[in-house]
Amino acid sequence: xxxxxxxxxxxxxxxxxxxxxxxxxxxxxxxxxxxxxxxxxxxxxxxxxxxxxxxxxxxxxxxxxxxxxxxxxxxxxxxxxxxxxxxxxxxxxxxxxxxxxxxxxxxxxxxxxxxxxxxxxxxxxxxxxxxxxxxxxxxxxxxxxxxxxxxxxxxxxxxxxxxxxxxxxxxxxxxxxxxxxxxxxxxxxxxxxxxxxxxxxxxxxxxxxxxxxx
Amino acid sequence: xxxxxxxxxxxxxxxxxxxxxxxxxxxxxxxxxxxxxxxxxxxxxxxxxxxxxxxxxxxxxxxxxxxxxxxxxxxxxxxxxxxxxxxxxxxxxxxxxxxxxxxxxxxxxxxxxxxxxxxxxxxxxxxxxxxxxxxxxxxxxxxxxxxxxxxxxxxxxxxxxxxxxxxxxxxxxxxxxxxxxxxxxxxxxxxxxxxxxxxxxxxxxxxxxxxxxxxxxxxxxxxxxxxxxxxxxxxxxxxxxxxxxxxxxxxxxxxxxxxxxxxxxxxxxxxxxxxxxxxxxxxxxxxxxxxxxxxxxxxxxxxxxxxxxxxxxxxxxxxxxxxxxxxxxxxxxxxxxxxxxxxxxxxxxxxxxxxxxxxxxxxxxxxxxxxxxxxxxxxxxxxxxxxxxxxxxxxxxxxxxxxxxxxxxxxxxxxxxxxxxxxxxxxxxxxxxxxxxxxxxxxxxxxxxxxxxxxxxxxxxxxxxxxxxxxxxxxxxxxxxxxxx
Numbered sequence: 001x002x003x004x005x006x007x008x009x010x011x012x013x014x015x016x017x018x019x020x021x022x023x024x025x026x027x028x029x030x031x032x033x034x035x036x037x038x039x040x041x042x043x044x045x046x047x048x049x050x051x052x053x054x055x056x057x058x059x060x061x062x063x064x065x066x067x068x069x070x071x072x073x074x075x076x077x078x079x080x081x082x083x084x085x086x087x088x089x090x091x092x093x094x095x096x097x098x099x100x101x102x103x104x105x106x107x108x109x110x111x112x113x114x115x116x117x118x119x120x121x122x123x124x125x126x127x128x129x130x131x132x133x134x135x136x137x138x139x140x141x142x143x144x145x146x147x148x149x150x151x152x153x154x155x156x157x158x159x160x161x162x163x164x165x166x167x168x169x170x171x172x173x174x175x176x177x178x179x180x181x182x183x184x185x186x187x188x189x190x191x192x193x194x195x196x197x198x199x200x201x202x203x204x205x206x207x208x209x210x211x212x213x214x
Numbered sequence: 215x216x217x218x219x220x221x222x223x224x225x226x227x228x229x230x231x232x233x234x235x236x237x238x239x240x241x242x243x244x245x246x247x248x249x250x251x252x253x254x255x256x257x258x259x260x261x262x263x264x265x266x267x268x269x270x271x272x273x274x275x276x277x278x279x280x281x282x283x284x285x286x287x288x289x290x291x292x293x294x295x296x297x298x299x300x301x302x303x304x305x306x307x308x309x310x311x312x313x314x315x316x317x318x319x320x321x322x323x324x325x326x327x328x329x330x331x332x333x334x335x336x337x338x339x340x341x342x343x344x345x346x347x348x349x350x351x352x353x354x355x356x357x358x359x360x361x362x363x364x365x366x367x368x369x370x371x372x373x374x375x376x377x378x379x380x381x382x383x384x385x386x387x388x389x390x391x392x393x394x395x396x397x398x399x400x401x402x403x404x405x406x407x408x409x410x411x412x413x414x415x416x417x418x419x420x421x422x423x424x425x426x427x428x429x430x431x432x433x434x435x436x437x438x439x440x441x442x443x444x445x446x447x448x449x450x451x452x453x454x455x456x457x458x459x460x461x462x463x464x465x466x467x468x469x470x471x472x473x474x475x476x477x478x479x480x481x482x483x484x485x486x487x488x489x490x491x492x493x494x495x496x497x498x499x500x501x502x503x504x505x506x507x508x509x510x511x512x513x514x515x516x517x518x519x520x521x522x523x524x525x526x527x528x529x530x531x532x533x534x535x536x537x538x539x540x541x542x543x544x545x546x547x548x549x550x551x552x553x554x555x556x557x558x559x560x561x562x563x564x565x566x567x568x569x570x571x572x573x574x575x576x577x578x579x580x581x582x583x584x585x586x587x588x589x590x591x592x593x594x595x596x597x598x599x600x601x602x603x604x605x606x607x608x609x610x611x612x613x614x615x616x617x618x619x620x621x622x623x624x625x626x627x628x629x630x631x632x633x634x635x636x637x638x639x640x641x642x643x644x645x646x647x648x649x650x651x652x653x654x655x656x657x658x659x660x661x662x663x664x665x666x667x668x669x670x671x672x673x674x675x676x677x678x679x680x681x682x683x684x685x686x687x688x689x690x691x692x693x694x695x696x697x698x699x
Contacts, residue, residue: 049480125413127397134390142383151375158382165386168393173402176345183352189354191378197318198371210372 001129009133009167012039016140016160020106021099024092025085028144028156028195032183036163040070041072050061056175065177066170072181077159077188084192085152088199089204095147108140130167137164139161141209147204151195215272220286220340223265223296224333230258231329234322244322245687251321252311258329259307262336264299270297274694285343285403291539292339292699297695299462300546303328303555305674306458309558310666313455313565318363324364328459331357337362337468344392344402349468351435352390354467355381358460365453371624374452377444384434384441391427391474392421405476414500415481420447424476425487429494432471436464439497439526442521444507447512449517450570454561457513458674461554464524465546472531472542480535491532498525503637507575511570512560518554518646519596523549530611533618536698541610543696548595548607548685555678559585562671563652578655584672591679593649595686597642603692609636637640644658 015035022028048065053057071193095102118130124131138161145157162184172180204211234254237243247254257574269279269288279288288296307328319327334357337350355378362374396402399412414420434441449457479487494571502522527549530542562585563568563578581587595604617626686693 065447080537105320123417123419125398135260138386138390145379145383156381164389165686168390168397171397173394173396176349179345179349180352183349183356183358186356187378187382190359190363191375191382194359194371194378195373197363198375201368201371207372207375208220210375 004045004054005130008038008042009130012036012163013140016137016144016164017101017106019156019160020140020144021095021102022112023094024039025090025152025156026082028153029078029082032156032163034075035160036070036073036077036166039074039137039163040066040170043167044070060137061120061174065174067094069166069170069181072185073159073163076185079095080192081152081155081159082156082189084195085160085201088152089152089205091152091205093148093150093153096149104139106143109143110136110172113139120132127171128168134164137161147202149208151198151207154207155191155195156189158191163165198201215277215279216282217269217272217288218281219279221281221284223262223269223288223336223340224286226265227258227329227332227336230261231326231333231490234258234325234329234630237322238320244641247322248514250303250308251325252307252314253349255307255310256304257330258325259300259303259332262332266296266300266336269293272374282293283558285346285405286340286594287405288694290451292469293486293697294466294543294547294692294695295339298351298550299332299339302462303335303459303600305677306455306461306554306558309458309561309674310455311670312637313561313671314453316365317453319360319364323455324361326335327357327360327364331361331540332458332462333566334687335462338470342404342473344404344474347404347474348385348388348392351467351470352385353434354463355385355435355486357461359695360496361456361459362448362452364456365451367451369447369451369452373444373447377448380441381435384431386431387427388431391431392528394424399633401575402500404473404477408480411481418482418484421482422486422490423480428471428474428478429490432467432474434470436467436523436524437517438494439501439521442498442501445521446514446517450511450513453681454558454564457557457561461550464520464527465550468524468527468531468546469543471540476534484602488534491528492570494685495528495532497650497655498528499637500525501628503640507640507643510572512572512648512652513564513570515572515644517558519641519645520553523553523596526608526611530614533614535614535618537610537614537617539698540693540696541607541614542645542691544610544692546606547692548682551678552592552595552604552682554674555588556596556681558655558675558678559592560622560652560673561590562667565671566665566667572651576655577653579653580657580693582653582667584676585667586649588672588675588679589653590649591682592675593645595647595682598638599642601683601686603682603689606686606689631642645694 012035015031019028019031022082044066047063113132113136141157141161145154148154198210237247273278273290273293334350341347359374359378362368432532437445498521502518506515506518527542527546530538530545572605595602598604598608
């Protein structure tokens with residue numbers, strides 16, 4: 001793996017890790033944007049270099065597709081959730097599992113991934129070299145989702161899990177990229193809409209309160 | 215054979231859906247549209263039914279209709295499923311005329327999302343490309359959540375949010391598997407992948423991992439145990455018509471899952487994938503049957519009955535034999551139709567009496583004779599009582615299991631078949647008991663004045679009940695539509 005790719009993946013993994021322990025919704029959204037920006041940065045730079053060197057149509061199309069993918073993950077999705085936060089509330093809360101236990105669990109997750117990476121290093125195909133990072137970020141994002149009561153933070157966790165797949169997503173055929181992006185934005189809009197409606201109906205940002213106020 | 219009909223099957227409802235949406239920004243069009251909103255939905259679903267039926271004779275003649283550019287394909291492997299989906303949408307859109315009384319969405323938006331939902335179901339069945347299948351899966355999630363949230367029921371917000379999170383995270387498993395397959399093979403066409411998985415095939419652990427991702431991903435969308443968390447909440451939260459439309463979902467998703475997992479099963483030189491399928495299927499059957507037994511809310515009972523049904527469907531397909539495929543498809547299509555019949559009847563009860571609580575109901579047979587008769591036919595069919603269609607689908611399922619297990623020993627076969635029959639008896643007991651609780655006995659609220667059930671609300675389930683009798687007596691009507699690739 002190239003050093004720049006490693007640094008980008010490490011940065012996005014650290015952003016995901018910090019997201020697990022973040023307190024306010026605003027902070028979590030910012031970390032999500034950072035994670036997406038870092039993970040897509042290298043791919044974006046590659047296609048930019050290809051565009052500058054080659055200056056041909058295919059490189060331009062590839063650059064536009066990559067930029068749109070990156071921009072959608074790093075700016076549009078965070079902005080949609082941020083808009084939802086503005087319309088509801090910036091909740092400050094702690095994860096359901098306290099920080100000490102949470103740190104132990106997160107450390108165990110990281111160690112397991114490290115162990116698996118070392119064990120399977122020879123078997124993982126070259127095209128999937130980012131797989132350990134993808135898997136780690138995905139697991140941390142799911143952990144974030146299950147340890148939060150605030151629905152917007154859960155939605156941020158979902159987006160972080162989605163962003164984790166970016167290194168693979170960047171290699172998908174051009175023709176499906178617009179569909180995938182539109183759908184991901186659509187799901188975010190639907191999620192934020194439901195949170196806003198629920199906040200209006202129940203006056204709370206905790207999913208457990210929605211259940212109790214039936 | 216090159217044909218544009220499979221594409222037209224998706225384009226026609228999309229076109230009507232977009233037309234519905236077109237009226238939204240213009241006030242004068244919206245007021246006009248409010249007079250034809252129900253009819254426009256019937257137009258969209260009816261048109262689709264006509265197109266699907268137009269393709270059936272070619273499929274029966276053994277032809278494969280293909281639109282290669284979009285990897286769409288219509289043949290006897292998906293004909294029954296497509297016809298089932300089209301019939302469910304058409305009949306439920308008739309039911310929708312009287313049952314849909316407004317929700318959070320404007321009528322044009324509601325129709326748009328219903329038709330889009332139908333497009334997703336048809337797309338999942340027709341498409342043979344990994345990416346397009348994922349696109350339809352993700353679109354289904356968004357659209358179905360909007361339809362659940364459409365209800366003004368107090369449960370709708372929480373249920374739809376739960377549904378969103380569980381299914382959206384599961385969709386990422388599907389996306390992951392699709393991307394890995396594409397990155398490693400450079401191919402996303404399932405027909406090509408059935409010929410071999412290339413590099414992936416050299417790594418059995420990766421094959422199993424990818425198959426597991428598909429099972430987890432689509433399993434959560436279907437509502438299989440242990441990914442079923444959203445199902446018991448979504449059924450009571452949705453409107454009766456939306457519940458009817460949702461009956462098409464297992465047809466599309468379970469057949470799509472089978473289509474996705476089959477190349478991996480062939481590539482792996484062991485029964486690991488079959489064991490995964492069996493495990494999830496058996497857990498769903500047991501959990502669904504036991505949980506349904508203890509329910510007092512009839513919608514929750516139906517939610518758990520559905521989970522049990524999904525388990526049976528998966529179990530038949532998990533055999534990966536020709537008879538298993540036929541049995542599975544018959545079970546899926548018949549199960550979805552009968553479930554729709556039951557849900558529409560229960561929806562009528564819910565609309566008329568404003569409750570889903572079976573303890574608060576009773577003696578409705580005197581006030582809702584037609585609904586009671588239709589309900590008992592559909593329920594007996596779901597329970598597998600002869601000579602109804604449900605009996606035939608269960609019989610086929612048992613035959614497929616018997617054919618597969620007999621070479622492994624008579625004792626195992628007898629035990630497994632015995633377990634099947636026992637679970638089926640449990641489901642028969644609670645389904646027949648629900649009829650007794652709701653329709654027989656003393657009328658709990660004799661003073662309550664309830665209007666007659668409108669024709670639009672009893673005719674669609676009546677047609678389903680008629681199908682139950684027809685297919686039960688002449689099973690070839692459905693069997694002829696199913697072929698093995």
